[in-house]
Amino acid sequence: MKNQDVVELLNDIADMLEIRGESTFRVRAYREAARQIENLQEDVAALATEGKLTDIRGIGSSIAEKIHEFVTTGRSEYRENLARTLPPGLAELLEIPGIGSRKALLFYEKLGISTIDELEQAAREHKLQELPSIKEKTEQNVLEGIERLRQKSTRMLLGVALPAAEEVIRMLKQHPSVERIEVGGSIRRMQETIGDIDILVASSSPKDAINAFTSLPIVKAVIAKGGTKASILTRQDLQIDLRVVSPEQWGAALQYFTGSKPHNIQLRSIAESRGMKINEYGIFRIDTGERLAGREECDIYSTLDMLCIPPEIRNATGEIEAAMKGELPNLIDISDIRGDLHCHTDWSDGANSIEAMAEAAKARGYEYLVISDHSVSMGFIHGLSTDRVREQRAIIDDLNKSYKDFKLLQGIEVNIRGNGNLDYPDDVLARFDVVTASIHSGLAQPREQITQRMIKAMQNPHVDIIGHPSGRLIGRRDPADFDREVVFSTAVETGTAMEIDSQPDRLDLKDTDARRAVDMGVMVAINSDAHTTDQLDLIRYGIATARRGWVEKDDVLNALPLEDLMARLGKKK
Numbered sequence: 001m002k003n004q005d006v007v008e009l010l011n012d013i014a015d016m017l018e019i020r021g022e023s024t025f026r027v028r029a030y031r032e033a034a035r036q037i038e039n040l041q042e043d044v045a046a047l048a049t050e051g052k053l054t055d056i057r058g059i060g061s062s063i064a065e066k067i068h069e070f071v072t073t074g075r076s077e078y079r080e081n082l083a084r085t086l087p088p089g090l091a092e093l094l095e096i097p098g099i100g101s102r103k104a105l106l107f108y109e110k111l112g113i114s115t116i117d118e119l120e121q122a123a124r125e126h127k128l129q130e131l132p133s134i135k136e137k138t139e140q141n142v143l144e145g146i147e148r149l150r151q152k153s154t155r156m157l158l159g160v161a162l163p164a165a166e167e168v169i170r171m172l173k174q175h176p177s178v179e180r181i182e183v184g185g186s187i188r189r190m191q192e193t194i195g196d197i198d199i200l201v202a203s204s205s206p207k208d209a210i211n212a213f214t215s216l217p218i219v220k221a222v223i224a225k226g227g228t229k230a231s232i233l234t235r236q237d238l239q240i241d242l243r244v245v246s247p248e249q250w251g252a253a254l255q256y257f258t259g260s261k262p263h264n265i266q267l268r269s270i271a272e273s274r275g276m277k278i279n280e281y282g283i284f285r286i287d288t289g290e291r292l293a294g295r296e297e298c299d300i301y302s303t304l305d306m307l308c309i310p311p312e313i314r315n316a317t318g319e320i321e322a323a324m325k326g327e328l329p330n331l332i333d334i335s336d337i338r339g340d341l342h343c344h345t346d347w348s349d350g351a352n353s354i355e356a357m358a359e360a361a362k363a364r365g366y367e368y369l370v371i372s373d374h375s376v377s378m379g380f381i382h383g384l385s386t387d388r389v390r391e392q393r394a395i396i397d398d399l400n401k402s403y404k405d406f407k408l409l410q411g412i413e414v415n416i417r418g419n420g421n422l423d424y425p426d427d428v429l430a431r432f433d434v435v436t437a438s439i440h441s442g443l444a445q446p447r448e449q450i451t452q453r454m455i456k457a458m459q460n461p462h463v464d465i466i467g468h469p470s471g472r473l474i475g476r477r478d479p480a481d482f483d484r485e486v487v488f489s490t491a492v493e494t495g496t497a498m499e500i501d502s503q504p505d506r507l508d509l510k511d512t513d514a515r516r517a518v519d520m521g522v523m524v525a526i527n528s529d530a531h532t533t534d535q536l537d538l539i540r541y542g543i544a545t546a547r548r549g550w551v552e553k554d555d556v557l558n559a560l561p562l563e564d565l566m567a568r569l570g571k572k573k
Helices: 003-019 024-038 044-049 061-073 077-084 090-094 101-111 116-124 136-152 158-172 206-214 247-258 261-273 297-303 319-325 354-363 386-400 447-458 484-494 511-519 534-548 562-572
Strands: 180-183 197-202 219-225 229-234 239-245 276-279 282-285 291-293 339-343 368-374 407-415 434-438 465-467 497-501 524-527
Touching: 003 024, 003 061, 003 077, 003 101, 024 061, 044 061, 061 077, 090 101, 090 116, 101 116, 116 136, 158 180, 158 197, 158 206, 158 239, 158 534, 180 247, 197 247, 206 219, 206 229, 206 239, 239 247, 247 276, 247 282, 247 297, 261 276, 261 319, 282 297, 291 297, 339 354, 339 407, 339 434, 339 465, 339 524, 339 534, 354 368, 354 386, 354 534, 368 386, 368 434, 386 407, 447 465, 447 484, 484 497, 484 511, 497 511, 497 534, 511 524, 511 534, 524 534
Parallel strands: 197 239, 339 368, 368 407, 407 434, 434 465, 465 497, 497 524
Antiparallel strands: 180 197, 219 229, 229 239, 276 282, 282 291
């Protein structure tokens, strides 16, 4: 039983209570409990066993009892009973991104819609517009939400796929038959969503490697098993495919199975123009069949007189041309990051104390950490009043007295309101070391309005960073529509950085936007947006996004040493 299972349980209950018209207080209580457990570091099942669930903020005895039942029995009688009181099919509708409980109930009561297929048909026939407050745009959003849900069923977030693959690699590395092992496909290219989890092994004993793979303790079922290929279903219902090659073929196979397809097609075309062919077994002369390379991946590229191309940029977007000219970017690496400019604590919606976050950052070798809790208008997640801002500063100043070679900075994630105004006046904003301004609501506003909100925020001399600029949630919420060229130009003019938020369901700015931004001269800040100490590690997904966007160390704000960082921030102020 994983924490996320409990989160889903509590959100399901909240949805059903909302449909039943229960009090907003009860609904909010379950959603807050879900949020707290989502940010929880500890295993919620262990806390249940120890009788410590009520130690979690926002969880009282009633909700604790329901969690305890669920983690110990695998079922929730309360949820089941609630479901029986609802019209059949409504729970299915709630899975569609953008369809809340109120819309689901409206569609059911007015049009008798109880399945996704029925909703899709009604939207295509424009029947939803017969309902109050439902416009053509809403119908289109419904259809797009249904499509995202269907895509979600076949693709997973990188933050889900990569840890699963790494667990398999960790276990297989210990087996004597496994000589080399690596992820392949879209995971190795660190794409934001993943279709298949592919792992490649080099072995002189493929049968033993296959047997080791299919016998792993995480295996729920063996889907297929052959001499050099196998597929398993994990206990988390993830399919993982393994391919075994000889050590001599390792480099060629790794390059081939990493992709992308357009990249490999272009590479093969160049090889053919030189009288060579490339496949998963190596690179060969067409006329003689002589094998020129294949044991090491980079030898494939060097044989074609080009630099070895990092997997993250193998997308046929100019990387091959750059490699042939010897002009590949020196991509940002996680070792280049000096600190994190965006994290939350239990002063707003985080799970851990300021000190705990600082110690976790120090343990990761950071020079600095910016505490950036939410501003006052985000009251539902304990946004900071001006009095609490002063109290937090005193604590940060006191902690800094005990630190050597590490600096704790006070920041804020200030909300950009619908008219572009910020939550605090300038005299309050001036107190912070770092100000990140983010849009959290009104994301569906027209393009011009969103653009103007962002411009107005950047023109404030105290705003250093625009946080998660598009506000997207991958597979769940579309990005806000803003004029990238205008916003990025304004960022250059005002010296404002654009954030790459590393939360796996955000990765915002996305890679193509990040590439355009740095090409125009915008600095980016790669931040974890951590709400727990463990989430500081999520920065690796932001690094991956930046690398896909051809971002270099000199483009990254938090790759600067502390002194240089403060000097740059001071220039805007």
